[in-house]
Amino acid sequence: MxxxxxxxxxxxxxxxxxxxxxxxxxxxxxxxxxxxxxxxxxxxxxxxxxxxxxxxxxxxxxxxxxxxxxxxxxxxxxxxxxxxxxxxxxxxxxxxxxxxxxxxxxxxxxxxxxxxxxxxxxxxxxxxxxxQPEQLAQGLGSLLKPLTCIGLPTDRLVLMLGIALRFIPTIFEEAERLWKALQSRGLDLSSRPLREKARLIIALLVPVTTGAFRRAIGLADSMEARGYRLGAPRSRFRAFxxxxxxxxxxxxxxxxxxxxxxx
Amino acid sequence: MVISFEEVSYRYRDRGMTPILGLDGLNLELEEGRMIAVLGAPGSGKSTMLQHMNGLMRADEGLVRILDFNLESGDSRKIPPKLRQRVGLVFQYPEQQLFEDTVEKDLLFGPLNFGWSEAEAAEAVRRAAFFVGLDEALLAQSPFKLSSGQMRKAAVAAVLAADPDILALDEPTASLDPASREDLMQRLHGLTKAEGKTVIVVTHRLEELVSYADDFVVIKGGRVIFQGTARELVHKQEVLEEAGLMAPSSVRIAGTLAAQLGIETPEMLPDAAALAAWYAGLLESQS
Incomplete structure (x- = not known):
């Protein structure tokens, strides 16, 4: 997919x-x-x-x-x-x-x-x-920087965007792995009635969503443990x-x- | 021969511009009713090979023969459900395989897909849960409430419930404590001896399989670089190094001791008991 x-x-x-x-x-x-x-x-x-x-x-x-x-x-x-x-x-x-x-x-x-x-x-x-996605997010951040003076939390937005971009492929991969695991246990959607199909697809979203939440919580903890604070001044690894x-x-x-x- | 790979190549085409080589003219023949360890560094093609075994991935080149099914490259016909039933695949992350609202429903999923009656399926589920040592009280729970060890057992049971002839597991011991690890290996070993099933275990921990697996296959860069017994493998330092593996500690200890005493490293079964016996023998002959 x-x-x-x-x-x-x-x-x-x-x-x-x-x-x-x-x-x-x-x-x-x-x-x-x-x-x-x-x-x-x-x-x-x-x-x-x-x-x-x-x-x-x-x-x-x-x-x-x-x-x-x-x-x-x-x-x-x-x-x-x-x-x-x-x-x-x-x-x-x-x-x-x-x-x-x-x-x-x-x-x-x-x-x-x-x-x-x-x-x-x-x-x-x-x-x-x-x-690269992180460069995209960082670039957007510096383009939006002037908007901080009208109270827009640009660094928060950029952080959110950056993390989202970073995790979208991971979540896709996870969904693909789950799909494969179910296929190898004999899942064959084409032979199922529509109602059953819908139920299965919704059921598939459960592990993917819980996985995403687990990952998000873990990431937040690990960022905090490494001293990340929102709004704190940070230097850039790759300055433009x-x-x-x-x-x-x-x-x-x-x-x-x-x-x-x-x- | 129950599984044979003939010059099988596979390239990942969906990860950027240049295709990444998964398998590179892989040749492999595996015998029925044995426990087989597949070893290799991350990215060596172990998991890719596993997914070829029940047609989840189709070879770009070459021929894969499993049981009485032939999967030729370029053949895009649908994989027969019977193949999926007879070759069970347990994936690496158990939390990415379970999805129903109770463990029991999850275990029932496979057998019901393969067209078993409800009574048959329920019986198979009970047996599979018992076999992996999953407490029957857990069957009514949500799989997401299980501990990672229990989840692992549930994932194995979910595949075992469909009664496959070949069971292939990708890093099955990753989230288990040492005692459960040993326990699972013993149970899997039992499957080959008692029921004549073929069990394939992908791992990068050579040590945990040394006393169980009959055959060892080492993969690197999508090719088989070694196939043989544990005894042969542990003394092939160059193969171990190439695959990023470490010789079991008993072999390393024996090597160091032998070097210090100025004698030849003994050929022995690579486990602690054999090491102790050898060392006791040495002490005895000294005194």
Missing amino acids: KRKIILGRYMEGDSWVHRLDPRAKMAAMPLFMVAVFMVDGYMGALALLLFTLAVIRGTGIPYRYFIRAMKPLMFLMLFILVFHLLYDAGGSKLLDAGAFKVYAGGLEKGIVSASRMALFIMLAAVLTFTT VWKRADTLFVGAFLLPVAAAALL
């Missing part, structure tokens, strides 16, 4: 994208989002796609991983496309089959909207594939260094925004 979920996973590597400051990558995301939403035609979408492909190339991670990252949302993208095809009547008529009419405008809007989503997933995948490449990277994301604004 965990095999299928790839978005959000870190892929080891040593490309220049991996080495970028996580803050730079995170700052690039909203810029990219702006560009994605400003685009409203084939040409713009194509340009953004080329731009994204260039960044993906820079990560050194094969394209197929990015395609796999999109898979869980493929249905949604298809739905968006079909929705626009059916209900958007702009431009010239392309096809007329009784009640079903396709207009050029609808087709363009559908394709652009679906590709907006695809583009955004691809870039989100760039961020998570090339940044903002380099020229980071400025260039963020700068590069201004290009599509500027282009979209001008055209």
Whole structure:
């Protein structure tokens, strides 16, 4: 089951994208989002796609991983496309089959909207594939730092996020092991009635949840035993260094925004 | 031959970009009715091999033969339930195997899955619980209220209840105290002698199996680097080192003593009793 979920996973590597400051990558995301939403035609979408492909190339991670990252949302993208095809009547008529009419405008809007989503997933995948979860959390912490002055407990949020990110794969693994243990004791869901299926799946959640709680309590104790206090000043093992490449990277994301604004 | 692996390879593809090698052309043949110890450092492929035994994992290359089932690589047909019943797998973490609201229901889970009648299943559960030494009063309790030792016993009983011909256990003694450890090993050994079952125990504690297992298999990097008896294994320092294992203390003591007395290290059963007998003999011949 965990095999299928790839978005959000870190892929080891040593490309220049991996080495970028996580803050730079995170700052690039909203810029990219702006560009994605400003685009409203084939040409713009194509340009953004080329731009994204260039960044993906820079990560050194094969394209197929990015395609796999999109898979869980493929249905949604298809739905968006079909929705626009059916209900958007702009431009010239392309096809007329009784009640079903396709207009050029609808087709363009559908394709652009679906590709907006695809583009955004691809870039989100760039961020998570090339940044270790703890760096992601730490980077987010330093980006949110200014918000502490309006009373937002950013270090608490970052700690929570960091621990959650760290334990999600572990909990998946645990669930997988449990599943395997039950399979080897002859569990065969396909032969069971629906009600029994539902009961079994809920029963499966029990050991996984108790395991997660046990782990959380143990972790809290062990952190406290090693002198961790919320809000206490801490030094960083890996301090971020903002380099020229980071400025260039963020700068590069201004290009599509500027282009979209001008055209 | 009850289990045979022929050039079996398996790669983990779901852990990052480069596939991780689990098994690398592994060859292994195991005889029926014996107790077999599988040793190796963490990550050597022990658990991966175990999961090939009832089709939880399917080989990328090679052929796995278990009882009268052939599991060929590339064959994606469904695993027959009969194989799962005849090969019982006890996993490493007992708390990740039990899930029902009472221990009894958990023990019943396997037998009922394999289509036994309720009376048969209940009888099998009672026998399995008795066999592992699980107090019958605990059967009505929630598995999550058990101590880690009791949980371990329940996990073993849950698999044993389905009456498998082959029982494979992954680190079964990890959360047990020394007395229960000894006890469990004895009971498992009894299974091979009294009922002719094949018992496979994966461990990294050579010492606890030395006096029970008939066969020792050492795995490293997804390959078998040694197969033989305890007597042979404990004197193969290079194999032990390669697998990150330690010779039993009796063998080490005998070695040190022999070196100090300037005599040859004796070939003997690697346990404390044999060491004592050898040493007593030495003392006697000296006086």
